[in-house]
Every structure is written in structure tokens, then in C-alpha cells.
Amino acid sequence: xxxxxxxxxxxxxxxxxxxxxxxxxxxxxxxxxxxxxxxxxxxxxxxxxxxxxxxxxxxxxxxxxxxxxxxxxxxxxxxxxxxxxxxxxxxxxxxxxxxxxxxxxxxxxxxxxxxxxxxxxxxxxxxxxxxxxxxxxxxxxxxxxxxxxxxxxxxxxxxxxxxxxxxxxxxxxxxxxxxxxxxxxxxxxxxxxxxxxxxxxxxxxxxxxxxxxxxxxxxxxxxxxxxxxxxxxxxxxxxxxxxxxxxxxxxxxxxxxxxxxxxxxxxxxxxxxxxxxxxxxxxxxxxxxxxxxxxxxxxxxxxxxxxxxxxxxxxxxxxxxxxxxxxxxxxxxxxxxxxxxxxxxxxxxxxxxxxxxxxxxxxxxxxxxxxxxxxxxxxxxxxxxxxxxxx
Amino acid sequence: xxxxxxxxxxxxxxxxxxxxxxxxxxxxxxxxxxxxxxxxxxxxxxxxxxxxxxxxxxxxxxxxxxxxxxxxxxxxxxxxxxxxxxxxxxxxxxxxxxxxxxxxxxxxxxxxxxxxxxxxxxxxxxxxxxxxxxxxxxxxxxxxxxxxxxxxxxxxxxxxxxxxxxxxxxxxxxxxxxxxxxxxxxxxxxxxxxxxxxxxxxxxxxxxxxxxxxxxxxxxxxxxxxxxxxxxxxxxxxxxxxxxx
Numbered sequence: 001x002x003x004x005x006x007x008x009x010x011x012x013x014x015x016x017x018x019x020x021x022x023x024x025x026x027x028x029x030x031x032x033x034x035x036x037x038x039x040x041x042x043x044x045x046x047x048x049x050x051x052x053x054x055x056x057x058x059x060x061x062x063x064x065x066x067x068x069x070x071x072x073x074x075x076x077x078x079x080x081x082x083x084x085x086x087x088x089x090x091x092x093x094x095x096x097x098x099x100x101x102x103x104x105x106x107x108x109x110x111x112x113x114x115x116x117x118x119x120x121x122x123x124x125x126x127x128x129x130x131x132x133x134x135x136x137x138x139x140x141x142x143x144x145x146x147x148x149x150x151x152x153x154x155x156x157x158x159x160x161x162x163x164x165x166x167x168x169x170x171x172x173x174x175x176x177x178x179x180x181x182x183x184x185x186x187x188x189x190x191x192x193x194x195x196x197x198x199x200x201x202x203x204x205x206x207x208x209x210x211x212x213x214x215x216x217x218x219x220x221x222x223x224x225x226x227x228x229x230x231x232x233x234x235x236x237x238x239x240x241x242x243x244x245x246x247x248x249x250x251x252x253x254x255x256x257x258x259x260x261x262x263x264x265x266x267x268x269x270x271x272x273x274x275x276x277x278x279x280x281x282x283x284x285x286x287x288x289x290x291x292x293x294x295x296x297x298x299x300x301x302x303x304x305x306x307x308x309x310x311x312x313x314x315x316x317x318x319x320x321x322x323x324x325x326x327x328x329x330x331x332x333x334x335x336x337x338x339x340x341x342x343x344x345x346x347x348x349x350x351x352x353x354x355x356x357x358x359x360x361x362x363x364x365x366x367x368x369x370x371x372x373x374x375x376x377x378x379x380x381x382x383x384x385x386x387x388x389x390x391x
Numbered sequence: 392x393x394x395x396x397x398x399x400x401x402x403x404x405x406x407x408x409x410x411x412x413x414x415x416x417x418x419x420x421x422x423x424x425x426x427x428x429x430x431x432x433x434x435x436x437x438x439x440x441x442x443x444x445x446x447x448x449x450x451x452x453x454x455x456x457x458x459x460x461x462x463x464x465x466x467x468x469x470x471x472x473x474x475x476x477x478x479x480x481x482x483x484x485x486x487x488x489x490x491x492x493x494x495x496x497x498x499x500x501x502x503x504x505x506x507x508x509x510x511x512x513x514x515x516x517x518x519x520x521x522x523x524x525x526x527x528x529x530x531x532x533x534x535x536x537x538x539x540x541x542x543x544x545x546x547x548x549x550x551x552x553x554x555x556x557x558x559x560x561x562x563x564x565x566x567x568x569x570x571x572x573x574x575x576x577x578x579x580x581x582x583x584x585x586x587x588x589x590x591x592x593x594x595x596x597x598x599x600x601x602x603x604x605x606x607x608x609x610x611x612x613x614x615x616x617x618x619x620x621x622x623x624x625x626x627x628x629x630x631x632x633x634x635x636x
Contacts, residue, residue, distance in 0.1 A: 006491040010480075017479040213475030217533070220439045221492040222465040385442050388473075 003223040007231025011205055015235065021200045025239040029196035030246035033189030034254040042257075055079045056132050056139075061087060062102035066110070069102070069118075069143060076139045091121050098122050098132050113151070186350065187343035188320040190247055194281070194288050195313045197243025198236040202292035205232040207305035216388045225382040229293070233375075236289040244281060248274045269350070276349050280360065283367035284342050290371055294378040297387060319343050335359040336366040392417050392575050393438065393544055398447035400433055407433040409599040411447075415577040415592075417543070420570050422590035423579035426627065430599040431579040432472050435548050438577075439469045451544055465493065468542035470550055474533040478522040482513060482532045485521060486539050493540035500539060507535040511565060527558035534565070544575045551585060563589055587619045597627050 015021045060080040063070050070080060090096040099121040103109075109116035118140060122133050149159040209215040219225065252269035292309055299305035319340040335341040341363035348355055381387060393415040400408040408430040415421035423431050436442045438449055440460040449456035449463070456463040476485050483504060490500035508517045511531045516524065521532060530550065537545070547566075551559050566589060569576050580586060586593055586607075593610055595603040603610055603626045607619055614622035 002494075003492055006488070010477075010488050013484075014477055014479045209475075212478075213473035214477060215475075216441060216471045216473040217469065217475070217489075217536070218492075219441055220464060220467070220469040220471060220537075221489060222461040222494070223492050224461070388441055389436065 001227070004227040004230040004234070007223075007228050008234040011201065011232055011235035012238065015201055015204070015239065018200075018204070021204065021239070024200050025197045025243045026246065029193045029243040030250050032196070033186075033193050033247055034250040037185060037189055037251075038254045038257060056098070056135050057081055058136060059084050059087065059090075059096050059099040060102070061099065062104070062106070065102045065104070065106045066116075066118075072143045072146075073139050076142070078136070078139060087121055091123050094123065094126065097126070098136060100136065185320070186251065187346040188316055190244065190251075190277075190281075190346060191284070191288075191316040191339065191342070192313065193247035194240050194244045194285055195292075195309075195316070198240030198285070198289040198292055199309050199313075201232075201236040201239050202289060203296045203299075203302060203305045203309065205235065206293055207296040207299045207302050210388065211302050219388050225387075226379050229379055229382045233286075233290055233293060236293060237285055240285050240289050241282070244285065245274075245278060248277060273349050276355070277346055280345055280363070281342060283364050283371060284338060287338055287367055287371040287374065290374045290378055294374055294381060297378065297381045315339070316343075323347070332359060332362065335363045338367040338370045341366065392452060393546075393577055394448075394450040395434070395438070396448040396450075398434060398437060398449070399445045400430075400437060400442060401445065406599055408437070408444075411596065411599070411601050413594045413601060413604055415544075415575050417575045418570060418573045419591040420566060420576040420578055420589050422586035422593045423577065423596060424583065424586050424593055424623070425579075425581060425596035427581055429581075429596045431581075431596055432548055434596070435471070435546055435577075435579055438546055439467055439471070440464060441471075465540070466542060466544055468537040468540070468545045470530075470533055470537045470545075470547040472548040474530065476521045476524075476529055476532055476536075479520065481520050482517045482524075482528075482535075485532055486536045489536045490539040495540050503539050503541060504535070507538055510568065511535055512561065526553040527555060530554060530558070530562070534562075542574075544577070545569055546577045548579050549581070550578070551580065551582070583620050583623050595623065595626055602626055 015025075055077045057079045058081065060070065061083045063080055063083075070078075074080065084090045084096055084099070087096065087099045087101065091099060101119040101121060103117040103119070106116045106118070120133060120136055120140075124130070124133075148162050152159050152162050206215075209218065218228065248269065252271075252274065255269055292312065295308045295312060296305035299308055316339050319337070320343060322340070323343060330344050335344060341359075345355060345360060345363060395414070396412050398408050398411040399406075411430070411434055413421070413423075423434070425431050433442065437444045438451075438456070440456050440463060443457070451463045451466050454462045454466065476482075477488070480488070486504050486507070487500060490497075490503070495503065504517075508514055511534065513528075513531050513535065516528050516532075521529065524532070530553075534547075534550070537547075551562060554562060566576055566578065570591075578585075578590065590607070592606055593603070594601055595610075603613060605613065610626070611617065611619060611622050614625040616622040616625055
């Protein structure tokens with residue numbers, strides 16, 4: 001065991017002097033997820049929120065035919081803009097986003113109590129246009145409702161006659177669950193952080209050591225190769241785990257800067273959540289790093305190891321996509337699948353749901369079993385002649 | 392003392408080492424001489440148990456390498472063909488790492504490193520990080536690293552590769568000292584002059600086989616040549632012809 005500790009300490013010391021390892025494990029890895037995530041979220045939230053409050057600029061054609069309508073729309077946030085020639089073409093050319101045309105016969109139809117036509121002209125294939133169109137339509141509808149109520153009252157009828165249905169929204173999602181829907185990506189980012197944290201050390205301590213010609217003399221020492229593997233694995237796991245911890249802290253800080261309150265969501269990754277997630281992730285960190293070491297032990301060069309580990313990073317995307325497209329209530333066996341189980345459990349913690357001890361146990365045991373299997377294979381590879389000699 | 396008996400090793404269909412036997416004695420420098428690709432490195436790799444021989448035995452100080460690989464590695468100081476150092480560690484840290492792996496007590500390791508620093512003339516570089524060291528400086532560190540546990544047997548694979556004249560001279564000096572301390576030194580090279588300048592006993596390998604084994608004088612007599620170089624050419628040549636026939 002002393003040899004494993006010697007190897008472990010040396011790998012740590014060397015890595016702490018390697019700017020690339022530090023940069024990846026302690027900065028890029030932990031920050032990449034939160035920063036990307038915050039940016040994506042802020043961008044999408046900001047556009048949604050701003051649109052809900054911002055005035056809606058609309059090119060109005062024939063405003064003089066319906067002064068009352070335009071006045072009512074203005075009060076709801078419409079900003080009329082001067083008419084444009086050949087409005088259909090202007091919208092197609094995307095020089096105008098949204099236009100409202102009051103028909104020629106509007107005034108006569110209105111006076112006669114016939115339905116008067118207004119046209120909304122827009123391009124539905126343009127991204128981000130939908131909200132504005134909806135808002136204009138909603139403004140028109142509310143004007144329409146008001147007018148119809150007044151007409152019924154004038155004719156001595158109850159306004160309720162014109163309202164056969166009352167629709168009320170009752171969203172049953174808890175504020176936390178609504179946030180977690182947005183945070184469905186978070187488990188993936190956390191697992192990615194774990195990958196990045198261990199990756200450079202895994203490459204450096206096997207494929208890198210072989211490429212720099214220091215593996216052969218190392219193996220000439222009277223130390224069982226399993227101990228060398230253990231020491232290197234320990235160093236990789238340490239970095240990966242630090243990376244994950246920093247990533248979680250970064251996320252909990254990032255959550256403060258997200259405008260989630262305005263969407264009536266609660267999104268807190270508090271110290272307690274971190275304390276729940278971290279121990280849960282230990283078996284997965286072990287599995288990920290030992291797999292990285294196994295892959296880079298097979299690789300003939302540093303670059304080849306980099307390529308393979310890059311591909312390996314994409315593996316956790318699979319359960320993420322699965323969970324995103326099929327947001328079903330997961331059957332218990334899914335917790336026994338490494339990666340998938342942890343992603344499910346993290347999502348649960350973020351939703352503020354209690355974690356069932358048996359599923360957590362299942363998840364831990366299954367991942368540890370997978371780790372033991374990969375470690376066994378890695379040890380066999382370490383014992384083989386081709387580890388040091390590319391014959 | 393290193394005893395090698397009828398070693399055999401092949402990679403796929405290529406036979407790298409074919410029935411190699413020799414003995415390297417204590418207090419002597421034994422040269423393993425042969426052209427590139429003759430099987431020298433493969434033989435040495437089997438010695439320090441990096442590779443497993445298909446047939447044959449290796450005994451170091453009476454310990455069987457197949458049965459007690461760790462014991463054998465502890466008795467050897469090895470400078471392999473690959474001699475990469477950890478460039479982010481200082482020379483001392485590099486050597487100390489191997490001391491720990493060899494199980495040398497820290498205090499002993501410290502005094503050993505100081506003694507090796509003196510012997511190899513590394514006073515200027517011992518505390519510096521290895522990154523940017525010259526070839527000669529790197530070989531010195533690699534040798535010190537191999538000697539940190541004070542091994543009775545020293546195995547060096549082409550140690551003078553890439554060294555300039557001065558560095559080669561001081562390397563020879565160092566190896567002679569090892570011999571006078573009574574150690575067993577096994578030295579592989581493809582350069583005839585190296586062997587002539589240094590070795591008490593020469594084992595010539597060609598195409599994976601031992602073609603001659605003896606003192607320089609014995610080899611000259613065997614080939615009926617005055618110079619060792621001529622003898623070497625004649626022996627290797629006849630081996631090549633023999634392989635062809």
C-alpha cells in the first residue's frame with residue numbers, strides 16, 4: 001500500500017505543477033457547465049420576459065379608420081408605426097416584423113354591427129416572433145370581448161350570455177419542479193465536469209507516461225503494477241472529485257444570478273443539496289476515472305487517448321437525451337444503470353423530492369459493481385506486456 | 392551476479408531472442424555487444440522482468456526472476472532504453488521518487504542522493520526542474536535514479552546514446568568505480584569501441600543468438616585478429632553467413 005501512496009502523492013505533486021491539468025480540472029471543468037448553462041438560460045428567459053413587458057411595435061395600416069381600436073390597443077402596449085407600402089413584401093423581406101391592417105370597410109361594418117375585419121400580417125417562420133403575434137392577438141381579443149359585453153348590455157341582455165365557458169389554468173407543478181424542468185441539463189453538466197476533471201490525469205499518467213518514455217523505468221521498480229494503477233487512479237479520482245465539488249458550488253452561485261423568481265420558479269442548489277449529491281456521485285467518479293485510465297492504457301499515444309476520451313465524454317449524453325424526450329416516471333431498474341441512475345437522482349434532489357433509500361442503494365451498488373469490473377480489466381491490462389512495450 | 396540460461400522470446404512469428412545464455416559476474420563489467428536489432432534490448436527487458444521469457448531461466452544473486460520478480464527487481468539497478476524523467480519534478484524529486492518505490496528509508500535515500508550527486512557531478516542541477524536539461528544531464532539523473540537503492544547489479548541499455556565525448560568519459564569513469572566497488576555491471580551497446588575501452592568480458596549477440604562469449608583477448612584469439620574491431624566484424628560476419636546458410 002505504501003507504493004500506491006507514493007505513486008499517488010507523486011502524481012498529485014506533478015499535476016499541481018501542470019498548468020494544463022489545473023486549468024482543466026479546477027477552472028474549465030467546474031465553470032464550463034454553470035457558465036454555459038447560465039448563458040443559455042438567461043438568454044431564453046430574458047427574451048421571454050422582456051417580450052411580456054415590452055411595448056409591441058406594430059406597423060398599422062388604415063389607423064384613421066379605427067381610432068377607438070388603436071387607442072385601446074395603445075393602452076395595452078401597442079406602439080403604432082407609420083404604414084409601409086406593399087406590406088406583404090416588407091414582411092417577407094423581414095424589414096417589418098409585424099403589421100396590423102384595418103380593412104377598408106371597417107367603419108361601415110362597425111357601425112352596422114357586422115363583424116369588422118382586421119388582419120395580422122407576420123412571418124411565422126421567423127424565430128422569436130411568436131410572442132409578439134400572440135400578444136397583438138390577445139390585445140385584439142380583449143378589445144373584442146369588451147365591445148361584445150357592452151353591446152349585450154346596451155341590448156338589455158346579460159353579458160354572461162356571451163360567455164358560455166370559463167377556462168382557468170391550474171398548473172400543478174411546484175415552483176421547484178418547474179425549475180428542475182429547465183435544469184434537466186444540469187446532471188449532464190455535472191457529469192461532464194467529472195469527466196473533464198479526471199481526463200488529463202488519466203491520459204498523462206498512462207499514455208502520456210509511455211509517450212515520454214518514463215513508464216518502462218517506472219515498471220522496473222519492485223512494485224506490483226496493481227499498486228501503480230491504484231495510485232494513479234487515486235490521483236485521477238481526487239482531481240475529478242474536486243472538479244465536481246467546485247462545479248456544484250459554481251452552480252449554486254450561478255443560481256442566484258438567474259431570473260428564476262420572475263418565472264415563479266424556485267431553483268436553489270443549497271449546501272444541503274451539495275451534501276446529498278456529492279456522496280451519491282463518489283461511485284460514479286470512481287467508475288468514470290477508471291474507465292478513462294483503461295482507455296488511455298490501450299491508446300498508443302497521447303493524441304489517440306485524447307480522441308478516445310473525447311468520444312467517451314459523449315456517453316452521458318445518451319441518458320440525458322433519454323430523460324429529456326421521455327420524461328416518464330422512471331421504473332426502479334433505471335436506478336441500477338450507472339450514469340442514468342445518478343442523473344435521475346440529481347434531478348430528484350433538484351426537484352426537492354425525497355430520495356428513496358432503496359433506489360439510492362441500488363444505484364450505488366450497481367455503479368460500484370461496474371467500477372470493480374472495469375478495475376479488474378484495467379489491472380489485467382496493466383499486468384500485460386504490451387502496457388510498456390508496443391510490440 | 393546475473394545468470395541467464397537459454398532464454399527464448401518471440402513476438403508473433405518474429406524470433407527476437409533465441410537460446411541466449413551468459414553470466415555476468417560480480418566485480419566485472421560485462422558487455423552485451425551486437426548490431427541494432429540483435430535482441431539486446433529484449434534480453435535486458437526479460438532481465439528486469441518487463442517481458443516474460445517463453446523459455447529459459449534468469450537468476451539474479453541466486454533468485455529466480457520467474458518466481459520472484461519483485462525480489463529480482465529490487466536487486467537490480469536499471470537504466471532502460473526508455474529513460475524519460477518527470478520534467479515537472481526536480482532532479483532530486485525524480486531520484487527520491489524511485490527511492491521511495493524501492494522502499495529506501497528517507498534518511499538513507501537523502502545521503503545516497505548526496506553521494507550520487509557528488510559521484511556524477513550533478514551539484515549544479517540537483518535542485519533544478521528537469522525540464523530543459525541536456526541529454527547528458529538527463530542520463531546522469533536517470534543513472535542516479537537507477538542507483539538510489541544501492542543495487543548489487545547494474546543493467547544499462549545503451550547508456551552512452553546521445554552523450555558527447557566528455558559525458559561518455561565521465562560515464563566510463565563512473566562504471567569503473569561501480570566495478571571496483573564489487574558490483575556486477577551488465578552493459579549493452581552496439582559500439583565496439585565502448586566495449587573495448589571498458590569491458591572485462593564480452594557477449595556478442597547477432598540475430599537473437601550468442602555468437603561469441605569471452606574476454607577481449609579470447610575473442611581476438613578466436614577470430615585470429617589483432618584488433619578487437621576486426622575480430623568483431625569477423626565473428627558477426629560469420630554469424631550472418633551462418634544465418635543465411
